[in-house]
Amino acid sequence: MTELPERPAETVAPKYDFAHAEPAWQAAWDKAGCFTAVDVPTGDKPKYYVLEMFPYPSGKIHMGHVRNYTLGDVVARYKRARGFDVLHPMGWDAFGLPAENAARQRKTDPASWTYENIATMRGELKRMGLSLDWSREFATCDPEYYGQQQQLFLDFWAAGLVERKQSAVNWDPVDNTVLANEQVIDGRGWLSGALVERKILSQWFLKITDFAPDLLAGLADLPRWPERVKLMQENWIGRSEGAEVTFPLVGADAGITVYTTRPDTLFGMSFLAIAPEHPVARTLAESNAAVAAFVADCASQGTSEAAIETAEKKGFDTGLKVVNPFNGETFPVWIANFVLMEYGTGAIFGCPCGDQRDLDFARKYNLPVPVVVSPTAGEVPEIGNKALDGDGFIVNSGFLDGMTTKAAKGAAIAKLEELGAGKSVVNWRLRDWGISRQRYWGCPIPVIHCAACGPVAETKLPLVLPKDVSFDKPGNPLDHHPHWKHVTCPKCGGKATRETDTFDTFIDSSWYFARFTAPKSATPTNMAAVNHWLPVDQYVGGIEHAILHLLYARFFTRAMRQTGHLAVGEPFAGLFTQGMVTHESYKDADGNWLYPEEVTKHADGRATTEDGREVTVGRIEKMSKSKRNTVDPGVIIERFGADAARWFVLSDNPPERDVEWTETGAQGAFRFVQRLYRIAETIAGEPKVAMPAVFEGEAKKLRQLTHRSIAAVTEALETFAFNVAVARAYELLGALVGDRPADAALLWARREAIEILARLVSPMIPHVAEAANMLLNPGAALVAMQPWPEPEPALLVKDELTVAVQVNGKLKGTITIAAGTDAAVAVAIAKAAVAGALKGQTIVKEIYVAGRIVNFVVKP
RNA sequence: GCGGGUGUGGCGGAAUGGUAGACGCACCGGACUUAAAAUCCGUUGGGCCCUAGGCCCGUGGGGGUUCAACUCCCCCCACCCGCACCA
Numbered sequence: 001m002t003e004l005p006e007r008p009a010e011t012v013a014p015k016y017d018f019a020h021a022e023p024a025w026q027a028a029w030d031k032a033g034c035f036t037a038v039d040v041p042t043g044d045k046p047k048y049y050v051l052e053m054f055p056y057p058s059g060k061i062h063m064g065h066v067r068n069y070t071l072g073d074v075v076a077r078y079k080r081a082r083g084f085d086v087l088h089p090m091g092w093d094a095f096g097l098p099a100e101n102a103a104r105q106r107k108t109d110p111a112s113w114t115y116e117n118i119a120t121m122r123g124e125l126k127r128m129g130l131s132l133d134w135s136r137e138f139a140t141c142d143p144e145y146y147g148q149q150q151q152l153f154l155d156f157w158a159a160g161l162v163e164r165k166q167s168a169v170n171w172d173p174v175d176n177t178v179l180a181n182e183q184v185i186d187g188r189g190w191l192s193g194a195l196v197e198r199k200i201l202s203q204w205f206l207k208i209t210d211f212a213p214d215l216l217a218g219l220a221d222l223p224r225w226p227e228r229v230k231l232m233q234e235n236w237i238g239r240s241e242g243a244e245v246t247f248p249l250v251g252a253d254a255g256i257t258v259y260t261t262r263p264d265t266l267f268g269m270s271f272l273a274i275a276p277e278h279p280v281a282r283t284l285a286e287s288n289a290a291v292a293a294f295v296a297d298c299a300s301q302g303t304s305e306a307a308i309e310t311a312e313k314k315g316f317d318t319g320l321k322v323v324n325p326f327n328g329e330t331f332p333v334w335i336a337n338f339v340l341m342e343y344g345t346g347a348i349f350g351c352p353c354g355d356q357r358d359l360d361f362a363r364k365y366n367l368p369v370p371v372v373v374s375p376t377a378g379e380v381p382e383i384g385n386k387a388l389d390g391d392g393f394i395v396n397s398g399f400l401d402g403m404t405t406k407a408a409k410g411a412a413i414a415k416l417e418e419l420g421a422g423k424s425v426v427n428w429r430l431r432d433w434g435i436s437r438q439r440y441w442g443c444p445i446p447v448i449h450c451a452a453c454g455p456v457a458e459t460k461l462p463l464v465l466p467k468d469v470s471f472d473k474p475g476n477p478l479d480h481h482p483h484w485k486h487v488t489c490p491k492c493g494g495k496a497t498r499e500t501d502t503f504d505t506f507i508d509s510s511w512y513f514a515r516f517t518a519p520k521s522a523t524p525t526n527m528a529a530v531n532h533w534l535p536v537d538q539y540v541g542g543i544e545h546a547i548l549h550l551l552y553a554r555f556f557t558r559a560m561r562q563t564g565h566l567a568v569g570e571p572f573a574g575l576f577t578q579g580m581v582t583h584e585s586y587k588d589a590d591g592n593w594l595y596p597e598e599v600t601k602h603a604d605g606r607a608t609t610e611d612g613r614e615v616t617v618g619r620i621e622k623m624s625k626s627k628r629n630t631v632d633p634g635v636i637i638e639r640f641g642a643d644a645a646r647w648f649v650l651s652d653n654p655p656e657r658d659v660e661w662t663e664t665g666a667q668g669a670f671r672f673v674q675r676l677y678r679i680a681e682t683i684a685g686e687p688k689v690a691m692p693a694v695f696e697g698e699a700k701k702l703r704q705l706t707h708r709s710i711a712a713v714t715e716a717l718e719t720f721a722f723n724v725a726v727a728r729a730y731e732l733l734g735a736l737v738g739d740r741p742a743d744a745a746l747l748w749a750r751r752e753a754i755e756i757l758a759r760l761v762s763p764m765i766p767h768v769a770e771a772a773n774m775l776l777n778p779g780a781a782l783v784a785m786q787p788w789p790e791p792e793p794a795l796l797v798k799d800e801l802t803v804a805v806q807v808n809g810k811l812k813g814t815i816t817i818a819a820g821t822d823a824a825v826a827v828a829i830a831k832a833a834v835a836g837a838l839k840g841q842t843i844v845k846e847i848y849v850a851g852r853i854v855n856f857v858v859k860p
Numbered sequence: 861g862c863g864g865g866u867g868u869g870g871c872g873g874a875a876u877g878g879u880a881g882a883c884g885c886a887c888c889g890g891a892c893u894u895a896a897a898a899u900c901c902g903u904u905g906g907g908c909c910c911u912a913g914g915c916c917c918g919u920g921g922g923g924g925u926u927c928a929a930c931u932c933c934c935c936c937c938a939c940c941c942g943c944a945c946c947a
Contacts (some may be wrong), residue, residue: 015898056947096947169945180945228864232942235863305943309861338861342944357861430944437945504945546864548944580941652872652884658940660872664885671898672884678899723873727883734883737900804879809928811879847927853878857927 016677018641022767026129034080034784035131037087039518039529048084049533050076051513051572053541053549054091057117057139058098061124063581063661064542066633067649070764071578071722072540073130074650077763078717079537080131081788087533089516090125090132092118092139095146095505097180099441104471110441111467114141124634129642129767131784136519140508145515146443147462148524149507154446154457155563161207164455167434168277168303171199175474178438181304191474198299200277203436203501204445208555212237212428215554224574226656229546236547238429243413244345245422247272247322250330256280256322259344259427263416264408266326267397268351268372270362273315273336275346281335284318291316291335298337305340313338313361324349325421326412327398336361342431352387359387372397373405433552435504440469440477442502450489450496458498459490476500509549510556513539513571523565530566539572543656546577576720579658581649631661643765644670650722650764672730673768676761679736680772683754692745699745705735706753707795713760714788722764729764732757751776756789805830806855807837815854823848830854 029035041047052072055065076088092114099110106113118139125132138145156162170179172189178199183190208215216237219230242261249255256272274281276298285292294316301311313336320333331349338357339348352362352369362369363385374381377393394400399415400408416422436445444465446458466484469477478484478500489496511524517533518526534557541549550572557571636645648669653659695703709732716725736753755776762769762783773783780786798819803826805813812834817826827848831838834856841858848854 053947058947093947098946178945181943182946184945232864236943238863303945306861309943311861360861433944439945505947506944509947542947543865544942544947547942549947551944654873657866657873662872662885665872668885675899721874724883727874730883802879806878806928809878809926814879845927847878849878849928853928855878855927 016674016768016771018643018673018767019638021771022127022129022642025767025770026126028770028782029129029131029784032782032785034782035076035086035088035133036135037085037089037133039526040532041085043085045083045085047087047533048076048079048538049087049513049517049536050079050538051089051516051536051540053539053545054093054509054512055121056093056096056098057114057121059117059120061121061633063631063633063649065125066128066645067578067581067655067659068540068542069125069128069130070646070649071576071655071720072538073128073132073646074717074722074763075538075540076131077766077784078788080784081759081763081786083787086131087517088130088132089136089519090130090134091137091512091516092121092141093505093509093512094118094139094141095442095502095508097439097441100439100471103441109467109469111141111465114139114441124637127634127637127642128646131766136516138515138519140443140505140512141441143462143464145512146508147464148515148521149443149503149511150446150458150461150463152511152524152560152563152565153503153507154461155565156206156559157457159559159563161210161559161562163205163207163432164202165205165432166200167203167205168198169201169438170303171197172474173197177474177476181302184302184304187300187302187307195300196302197296198277198301198303201436201438203434204447205432205434206555206559208433208552209428209430211555211558212239212430214558215430215551218554218570221570222573222575225572226575226577229543229550229575229577232546233551236430236551238427240427240429242409242425242427243416243422244425245325245349245416247324247331247349249333250321250323256333256347257345258347258349259425260349261427262351262354262405262409263412263422264394264400264403264405265351265354265372265397266324266349266412267394267400268353268370269324269329269331269349270352270358270367270369271332271334271350272322273334273339273348273350273361275339275341276335276337277341278335278339278346280320280333280347281318284320291318294335298335301337308340309338311337313357313364315361315365317365325416325419332367334361334365343429344427353383354387354389356387356389359383359385370396377402433504433506433555435507436501437504438476438479438500439502440465440471442505443508444478445499445501445503447499448487448489448496449499450492450494452494453489453491453496455499456489456491456496478502506549506552507556510552511560513553514557514560514566525560525565527566531568534566534568535570535573538574538576540576540578543577543579550575576655578655579653581659581661636666640666640670641673641767643673643768647672647726647765651726652723654723655720672733673765676733676757676765677768677771677775679733680754680758680775682740683736683750684775686740686747686750688751689744689747691748695745695749698741699743699749702735702746702749702753704795704798705732706749706756707791709760710756710789710791711796714791717763725760725764729757729761732760759783759786759789801851803830803851804853805834806853807834807841807858809855812837819851823850827854831856 050072052068076086080086094114099114102113103110170184172179172192172194174192174194175189179189179196184196187196188194189196216239219233240261242259243263244257244259246255246257276295281295285295301307315334315336318333318335321330322333323330350358352359353371354373369383371380371383372395373388373392374395375392380395391405394403394408400411403411413424444463446463448456448458450456466481469481471477485498485500487496487498513536514525514530518529553571560566648666651669709728712728713725736750741747758769758772769783773780800816800818803815803817804811805815815829815833817829827846841860843856843858845857
């Protein structure tokens with residue numbers, strides 16, 4: 001048994017000394033090896049894999065991490081108590097842009113910066129008392145990890161899941177470097193301030209679209225994922241049924257093919273629009289300066305979809321004409337900035353009456369707006385500035401007239417096929433995953449470019465990043481390196497160059513959960529381990545990853561299965577998405593952001609700086625360094641303890657919602673921890689009596705509350721309603737304050753209650769739970785190794801019921817009846833109780849919902 | 861622009877279609893103390909008649925379904941998140 005340090009003698013009031021106790025209990029768990037899992041277990045316990053999204057080592061942990069890892073830890077500890085063999089690992093998502101930025105600013109190198117941050121953050125996480133198996137820790141920037149990742153890539157390549165094609169990037173023409181979307185501020189490079197251009201590069205892609213149908217279908221097999229996340233994924237994958245229609249160009253042999261989900265509105269065509277990157281636009285630009293200028297203008301928009309779709313609609317009439325196969329009329333071909341090259345064919349036919357964007361465009365350029373859809377059959381509505389994009393009936397459309405829009409889609413496609421002008425097509429919004437990044441601090445792409453052989457796989461893995469790089473000039477240091485990229489071709493032995501791009505860091509996080517099952521394996525995975533532990537039973541992380549990370553991980557799992565690296569279908573069987581941690585933000589009179597500790601709040605609601613300058617209290621928003629509204633968990637843990645910090649992030653708010661960090665909330669959590677310990681200490685000092693044969697009165701009530709609490713906390717933990725579990729703990733503890741009872745039965749019931757309470761809160765505040773347990777039962781096993789308490793069914797049964805009595809649905813009073821009383825009796829008592837309200841009324845109907853409510857429907 | 865979400869007292873929130881506001885915070889009152897802190901006890905949605913007690917209103921707004929709606933349906937408003945090179 002662990003010896004706790006003695007409480008300092010000068011402390012007058014008994015006080016739980018978390019600063020000494022918490023590290024001592026952490027050492028005790030370590031020594032007992034409570035949290036270590038084996039790669040391939042031989043026992044017969046059921047497995048449970050709990051995983052939280054691993055952190056980026058940015059410097060220090062933040063409150064979002066505290067929340068995320070506490071949530072996961074509650075699950076891990078609870079499942080362990082329920083008899084599961086739990087795997088709960090931790091690692092570091094260590095590649096990424098911030099390390100390069102730090103390297104540029106601080107003249108350090110990304111590797112040392114990253115590993116120093118990891119050391120700091122590991123210490124902070126350990127101080128939280130998380131039940132992690134630290135023996136499995138790795139960072140994605142460890143060559144042992146990314147070398148295996150390079151192997152996976154080569155296997156994917158051999159399996160045909162990789163291809164090279166062109167794609168657009170944000171280009172800073174001053175710094176001559178590729179910019180990430182977040183480095184583009186209002187269309188300008190964040191450092192140079194230069195207007196950003198779109199530039200086309202040849203890049204590597206993973207063929208995630210090959211799996212689009214399966215990624216969509218697989219969502220149906222994920223009952224323990226939030227509906228909204230599945231819905232977002234479904235929309236992102238974006239299966240749509242429509243048609244490809246080819247419009248012949250007037251005076252040419254060629255045509256332009258568009259994809260449309262609304263072939264029913266083809267008679268409502270007003271124009272045809274193509275993306276600025278469309279081959280037709282590019283060809284025109286070569287010989288036409290005006291076209292070239294317009295295309296260049298569109299290229300200054302940035303590459304993000306939001307930027308493209310919210311920009312003011314702009315178009316350029318190319319002078320080209322196309323023919324509508326349905327009515328033979330000719331229409332102009334425009335280049336339009338809101339048409340996305342990545343979706344469909346990069347060309348649309350414009351039907352202003354049925355599509356808002358087309359209508360906005362038509363109004364701006366005075367194009368006709370033929371009306372072909374009507375909400376009511378047979379009528380032709382007026383179109384103002386609002387398109388009729390819902391379902392309805394087709395009008396003014398020849399052979400489609402009178403059909404519903406739905407029926408007309410089928411009829412139009414059949415006609416297109418008959419005319420040889422188009423065909424039915426299933427289209428996906430999902431695009432192939434571009435994985436090339438022109439950066440240093442990432443996993444090197446293990447490919448060598450040979451003039452004779454083309455791209456060739458690197459044979460010596462891991463292909464390690466060179467350390468002697470310079471960040472003195474913009475662009476990719478790997479590309480500037482004096483000799484790293486100059487190699488010989490592994491195939492022909494001729495001169496060749498290395499690929500200097502690195503992988504998108506999303507790749508690193510797309511399979512780490514698999515690597516955790518056997519982190520030292522000489523191959524990417526150990527089949528026995530990975531197939532035993534996967535899928536992750538409970539994954540916990542931020543809602544901001546609802547689409548990309550989760551989709552990429554689901555894709556990787558499929559690609560790894562296809563290449564023989566694992567045998568499961570889905571990576572995460574259960575998913576929980578937590579909300580953000582927020583805080584008030586503060587600004588001084590000059591508009592500078594202030595840290596919370598720089599602000600003093602006054603009783604009258606005013607806020608000032610220490611030297612009395614006025615402070616504006618801003619919105620409550622996501623904690624971020626730039627707004628300075630952060631609270632350092634390290635400071636909080638030092639002041640209040642790990643348990644208090646954990647209790648706070650679990651209290652009050654449902655975990656899926658945002659939580660606002662408040663000082664008073666933290667103090668409240670601290671008080672609870674202290675109070676729990678104090679009451680445990682009091683009860684431990686009371687006489688230990690034998691279990692009485694009968695419990696009556698207060699003692700029985702307390703036992704009922706204790707066992708109802710077991711049931712309630714258990715249910716709350718099972719459903720991630722941790723705030724409700726916290727409330728139930730407060731309730732039970734509240735029943736234990738007060739003086740030592742004289743009654744032996746009550747003494748026994750009190751001791752039972754506090755012992756059970758310590759175990760019920762142990763997944764949430766494990767340190768003080770151990771401390772209380774030791775006080776009450778010196779020499780007992782660690783709470784971390786004890787099974788979960790079971791309620792006694794007899795104590796969950798209520799012997800009397802409170803029933804609400806309503807007249808016409810309005811509450812008039814309550815009655816208490818013995819359990820098992822039949823409906824007639826209950827109604828009769830209820831009637832007597834509200835006799836006044838029923839006087840002079842005729843009872844039309846009596847409703848009795850057993851044990852809950854009686855409702856009299858009356859009329860005068 | 862597209863996609864997803866949220867909205868309940870002074871605040872965070874609770875509530876299988878069945879007593880709205882559990883539990884916490886804050887506030888106020890009381891006990892203890894030389895005092896403070898800590899601790900313990902108690903009150904607190906709004907309005908009205910008023911002292912017993914009772915009545916009315918109340919879950920972003922407006923409709924609807926139902927004996928009964930925070931909960932289900934329709935419309936609207938406000939705010940938040942994501943949009944493929946931030947992680």
